[in-house]
Amino acid sequence: MSRLLAKALVLVVGAAVIASCSNGSTTSTGNKFSGVTVRVVTFTGPQIAEPLQRRAPDFEKATGAKVQVITVPFSDLYQKVLTDFATKTNSYDATVFDPQWMGDYVPPGYLEDLTDRVQNDSTLQWNDIAPFFRDFSATFKGRVYTIPLDGDFQMVYYRKDLLQKDGLQPPVTWQDYIAIAKHFQGKDLNGDGKADYGSCLAMKRSAQSYWAWISVAAAYLQSQGTKQGAFFNIDNMQPLTNNPAAAAALDVYKQLSKIGPPDQLNNDVGDSRGLFVGGRCALSLDWGDIGTLAIDKTQSKVADKVGAVILPGSKQVLDRSTGQLADCNATLCPYATNGVNHAPFAAFGGWSGAINKASSSKVKDAAFAFLSYMSAPAQSSVDVTIGKTGFNPYRTSHFNNLDTWTKAGMSEQAAKDYLGAIQASLQSPNMVLDLRIPQTAYYQQTALDTALADFLAGNGSVSQTMTRITTQWNAKTDEIGRQSQLDAYKASLSVTK
Amino acid sequence: MKLTRCDQLFLFAPLAILLGGWLVVPALLGLGATLTTYSPLTTTFKFAGWANYSAVIHDPEFGEAVRNVVLFTVIAVPLELAIGFGIAYLLRPPFRGRSWWRALMLLPWLVSPIASGVMWHFLFGSATGVIDFVFGWFGGNQAASPIGDLRLALPTLIAVEVWRVAPFVTFLLVPGLAAVPEERWEQATLAGASTFGRITRVALPAAKPLLLTVGMLLTGLSLGAFDTILILTGGGPGTATLTPALYSYERAFETNDWPIGAASAWLIAAGVIGVGAVYLRLSTRRSAS
Numbered sequence: 001m002s003r004l005l006a007k008a009l010v011l012v013v014g015a016a017v018i019a020s021c022s023n024g025s026t027t028s029t030g031n032k033f034s035g036v037t038v039r040v041v042t043f044t045g046p047q048i049a050e051p052l053q054r055r056a057p058d059f060e061k062a063t064g065a066k067v068q069v070i071t072v073p074f075s076d077l078y079q080k081v082l083t084d085f086a087t088k089t090n091s092y093d094a095t096v097f098d099p100q101w102m103g104d105y106v107p108p109g110y111l112e113d114l115t116d117r118v119q120n121d122s123t124l125q126w127n128d129i130a131p132f133f134r135d136f137s138a139t140f141k142g143r144v145y146t147i148p149l150d151g152d153f154q155m156v157y158y159r160k161d162l163l164q165k166d167g168l169q170p171p172v173t174w175q176d177y178i179a180i181a182k183h184f185q186g187k188d189l190n191g192d193g194k195a196d197y198g199s200c201l202a203m204k205r206s207a208q209s210y211w212a213w214i215s216v217a218a219a220y221l222q223s224q225g226t227k228q229g230a231f232f233n234i235d236n237m238q239p240l241t242n243n244p245a246a247a248a249a250l251d252v253y254k255q256l257s258k259i260g261p262p263d264q265l266n267n268d269v270g271d272s273r274g275l276f277v278g279g280r281c282a283l284s285l286d287w288g289d290i291g292t293l294a295i296d297k298t299q300s301k302v303a304d305k306v307g308a309v310i311l312p313g314s315k316q317v318l319d320r321s322t323g324q325l326a327d328c329n330a331t332l333c334p335y336a337t338n339g340v341n342h343a344p345f346a347a348f349g350g351w352s353g354a355i356n357k358a359s360s361s362k363v364k365d366a367a368f369a370f371l372s373y374m375s376a377p378a379q380s381s382v383d384v385t386i387g388k389t390g391f392n393p394y395r396t397s398h399f400n401n402l403d404t405w406t407k408a409g410m411s412e413q414a415a416k417d418y419l420g421a422i423q424a425s426l427q428s429p430n431m432v433l434d435l436r437i438p439q440t441a442y443y444q445q446t447a448l449d450t451a452l453a454d455f456l457a458g459n460g461s462v463s464q465t466m467t468r469i470t471t472q473w474n475a476k477t478d479e480i481g482r483q484s485q486l487d488a489y490k491a492s493l494s495v496t497k
Numbered sequence: 498m499k500l501t502r503c504d505q506l507f508l509f510a511p512l513a514i515l516l517g518g519w520l521v522v523p524a525l526l527g528l529g530a531t532l533t534t535y536s537p538l539t540t541t542f543k544f545a546g547w548a549n550y551s552a553v554i555h556d557p558e559f560g561e562a563v564r565n566v567v568l569f570t571v572i573a574v575p576l577e578l579a580i581g582f583g584i585a586y587l588l589r590p591p592f593r594g595r596s597w598w599r600a601l602m603l604l605p606w607l608v609s610p611i612a613s614g615v616m617w618h619f620l621f622g623s624a625t626g627v628i629d630f631v632f633g634w635f636g637g638n639q640a641a642s643p644i645g646d647l648r649l650a651l652p653t654l655i656a657v658e659v660w661r662v663a664p665f666v667t668f669l670l671v672p673g674l675a676a677v678p679e680e681r682w683e684q685a686t687l688a689g690a691s692t693f694g695r696i697t698r699v700a701l702p703a704a705k706p707l708l709l710t711v712g713m714l715l716t717g718l719s720l721g722a723f724d725t726i727l728i729l730t731g732g733g734p735g736t737a738t739l740t741p742a743l744y745s746y747e748r749a750f751e752t753n754d755w756p757i758g759a760a761s762a763w764l765i766a767a768g769v770i771g772v773g774a775v776y777l778r779l780s781t782r783r784s785a786s
Binding site for chain 1: 558621622641642644645646647650729730731732733734735736737747748750751752753754
């Protein structure tokens with residue numbers, strides 16, 4: 001008995017020593033931000049909020065900082081954060097938001113300048129983030145204000161099995177896209193005996209249709225690199241919405257509206273994604289989400305049947321000196337591939353983290369550490385493979401490490417296709433930055449989206465639609481101030497002269 | 498017992514505080530804000546006069562929204578009243594299980610408009626559409642979703658609204674019709690009245706006061722139609738199903754144009770107040786006669 005007691009005593013003492021050692025080690029590395037609470041606001045999700053909430057306890061264990069994730073509906077997020085900052089209520093220390101809003105948040109000085117922090121933080125591995133997100137998406141007037149957590153841009157998904165079977169190549173131009181869509185429209189694509197669709201797009205009003213149109217228009221409008229911009233002339237802030245390039249894009253968009261589900265005009269992204277992963281569409285245009293949804297076997301009927309390519313391009317682009325469409329040549333389309341100008345569109349820009357400048361320095365340090373932790377390859381390389389996070393790849397390491405993708409359920413070939421399309425977009429020097437000037441929401445969600453919805457519904461010709469968008473954009477620009485809007489637009493493109 | 502002035506004030510005070518503090522004052526502040534460039538997002542603002550109202554009234558999209566909501570109201574409300582009244586007439590005579598049927602009538606109304614929108618979305622949608630599925634089951638061709646069709650979208654929304662509201666009208670009218678003394682039905686029958694005659698001579702006069710009240714209520718609700726439409730069509734295709742409430746919401750919360758959103762909301766309120774005034778006039782005239 002006494003021997004048993006002695007053994008027990010040794011075990012207890014041993015456990016206590018181990019416990020004290022481990023406590024000691026936590027104390028030494030885990031109390032850096034002890035007692036600090038960081039209030040991070042983002043949208044209700046579950047996407048975006050989910051990884052923040054899931055990883056907050058681990059971050060607390062590692063650093064002592066308590067992260068409180070506050071969620072609000074997406075439609076309220078912009079106003080809530082801006083109101084909070086403008087009224088100096090400062091109930092949020094950090095926000096994970098749409099970087100398009102930088103145009104409203106940075107000029108009044110609400111966001112912390114993170115330029116020095118990102119360069120000096122080894123955990124973050126800033127240079128691993130793709131150049132587009134570093135130099136454009138996270139940057140305003142040459143200074144860094146956000147940490148990218150998500151790589152958003154649109155690309156085209158296609159049914160690899162169907163195209164291979166019929167000897168077709170993935171679309172290179174928008175004319176190819178239309179031809180392939182027409183080829184498959186009305187055929188049974190998933191073996192259920194019902195007619196399916198050549199292409200499925202989200203064209204619902206007051207939803208996300210305008211991004212799809214910009215994805216089409218970008219190929220015709222921007223050919224000289226990201227700094228050229230695809231929305232306004234950077235000399236005089238005249239909209240690029242009333243010219244033969246915009247007309248061509250409207251024409252393509254109208255054709256696409258007729259090659260798809262009969263209720264395509266009322267489909268949002270949830271519908272088009274559901275149709276595609278349900279095997280009912282040959283083509284679709286979307287962010288990176290379809291790639292991860294397609295491998296989710298609980299809902300996908302197209303696992304390992306999906307290919308992805310950079311957004312289709314155009315052999316003709318807008319020559320801004322003449323205002324006419326012109327064939328691509330080395331001068332007009334310096335970044336063209338085989339005479340086709342591709343302009344991948346970073347629609348929305350990807351959820352990014354920013355810090356409230358008015359928070360205390362200790363809280364700002366902790367907030368930065370949390371955002372850095374979320375973006376660091378160790379965490380983000382896993383999060384971008386999970387569909388429910390809403391995060392898409394944006395780091396070089398996300399593309400180089402196929403293991404995380406195969407572990408998530410993608411075949412090696414599917415991962416290569418998916419990541420290849422993203423990489424082709426990311427490496428393009430002609431990527432299109434989404435609009436981020438004051439009242440961007442009016443330009444895109446009110447003026448552009450409504451005009452497109454009317455146009456698709458048959459209310460108004462191409463010419464009337466272009467005039468309508470241009471008139472409304474110009475009126476808003478003049479109302480706010482043409483020069484200040486031009487300055488903001490150039491700042492967003494990091495145009496310094 | 499006659500209440501003293503002090504008693505009256507005491508009893509009225511809680512309601513006055515509730516309505517004053519949480520309705521009248523904020524509403525008046527909002528009304529004042531529509532005459533300025535005020536927005537919660539800015540720290541300064543200036544007097545704008547009627548500019549916001551002028552901008553809304555001259556916006557063709559708002560004109561479309563008004564046209565849609567007028568059509569929506571003048572078609573949906575009479576249909577809801579007629580169908581609701583018709584079913585109430587059928588449920589009037591006592592029969593076994595009547596109370597269950599009456600409770601069942603309340604179900605569509607109890608479903609929140611948002612949930613109703615989601616449900617109909619899945620019924621109409623081509624990805625998961627039950628209607629499409631049923632067509633396919635019977636060997637029919639694929640049915641295009643009516644909410645994606647420019648001509649059918651508004652009529653479809655009207656149908657969905659009638660589905661939701663008509664049974665509620667029934668629920669309200671059944672007790673009134675059931676309370677009509679049996680002799681009056683018998684008198685009408687003895688006088689040789691047909692079913693139509695019994696409805697016009699007995700049922701309608703009995704239900705008229707309630708019909709007027711319910712009609713006013715439904716008209717007010719229709720003028721503010723929003724939730725289901727937001728989910729089902731978002732106002733599209735084009736502007737085919739846009740309503741003033743949706744317009745106001747989009748301006749205030751999607752494009753953050755607060756003054757325009759608030760001004761359009763007050764124009765809706767003015768419309769509803771106008772309907773209320775007509776109702777008061779009619780009910781006063783009825784009381785006087």
